[in-house]
Amino acid sequence: MLLLLSVICIYPFINIAAVSVSDGVQVMSGKVYLWPEGFNLETYKYILNNPRLGITQGFYNSVFYAVVGTAFAVMMTFITAYALSKKRLKGRYAIMMLFLIAWIFDAGLIPNYLINQKLGLVDSRWIMILPGAISTFLLIVTRSFLDTLPYELEESAFIDGANDIQIMCKVYFPLSTPVLATIGVFYSVNIWNSFLTPMIYLRDKAMHPIQLILYNLVIRPDPGSTTLENVVSDGYTLLPKNIEAAVIVLAIFPILLVYPFAQRYFTQGMLMGSLKG
Structure with missing residues (x-):
């Protein structure tokens, strides 16, 4: 079955x-x-060498957003979770409550657009990186994981003269590989698959990720974009269906490569991150 x-x-x-x-x-x-x-590989040669389709630029944009956005999000989530996991931080429960309120009661599309516009993120590559830098759910998972680590590690480091930044970077960070790999997978998949955010905020087509290009080509063809037609290349007939399939493969395959590298950490990170400290 x-x-x-x-x-x-x-x-x-x-x-x-x-x-x-x-x-x-x-x-x-x-x-x-x-x-x-x-x-034959003529379909891939055609879409990658055809600047009118914008596939190559879109693929580059998606890789940039996924790599930079994931690295920044993992770093910000880990730093925030580390601070919130410390009992000596005054008001940490109030800060965590603010994260939860913002997570549960979303302001909506128009207020978010106005805020991002005031911040200068409209038609900027940073719209794909900054607003989603900290996921409340992944912040809770990371903080719960850090809560499971023995307090004696921090105490010993303090006795040896280490400060908070040194403890975070040299003690807790190396021990957090499972949860960092786990949240990294979540962030990278979310950024790579995003098409609504660039569709709303990115007017310049040179900044469009591969998912938005795929959306415009396959799901909702843009009247102003290139129309897919039958093409003959090196004796092979390329139908719009071939071209659409090739774009779908390019949009899916790279993110699938993330899982084999993170798989050995994934279960451990999720299980330990789900424990209450």
Whole structure:
């Protein structure tokens, strides 16, 4: 039963990948299912070398947003969680309550837009990085993880003359690899898959991520954008369906590579981060 369920879940991805490297004639005749027919990479060459589609620039933008945004978000979340995990911090419960209130009672799209506009984030790459730098849920997970670490570690470091910054960087940070990898996966996936934020705030198409380009090409074609047409390249027919499939693969595949590297930390980070200190 689980095997059947796995096949059902995986089949659409395999089919899309097969279509992206198949001859359009074979795709049109309905012969492509799990294995490509008329294997070729012309579709990828076409979309990556066609500046009108903006795929290459969009891919670069997504990588930039995901790498920089994840690094910044993990750093800010860890620093904040470290401070809130210290019982000697006065008012830490009030500060945590403010995070919870802002998380539960969202102001809405228009107030958020006005705030971001006043901050100069409209039509700026920083809109993809700064507003989502601290997730309250991931902050709670990280703080709970830090609460499980022995207080004696900090006490020993203080006796040796270390200050808070040294303790955070040299004692707690190395021990927090599981939870940092866990929240890093969450942040990177969230940033990579984001299309609503750039659709609202980024007017300059040169800043659009791959997900927004995919949205405009496949789901809601932009009247002012390039229309996908049949193309013949090196003897292979490229249909709009081939092109759409190739863009979908480029939009999905890179983020899948994050999981194998973080998998060994993921379960440990989630389980330890879910414990109450």
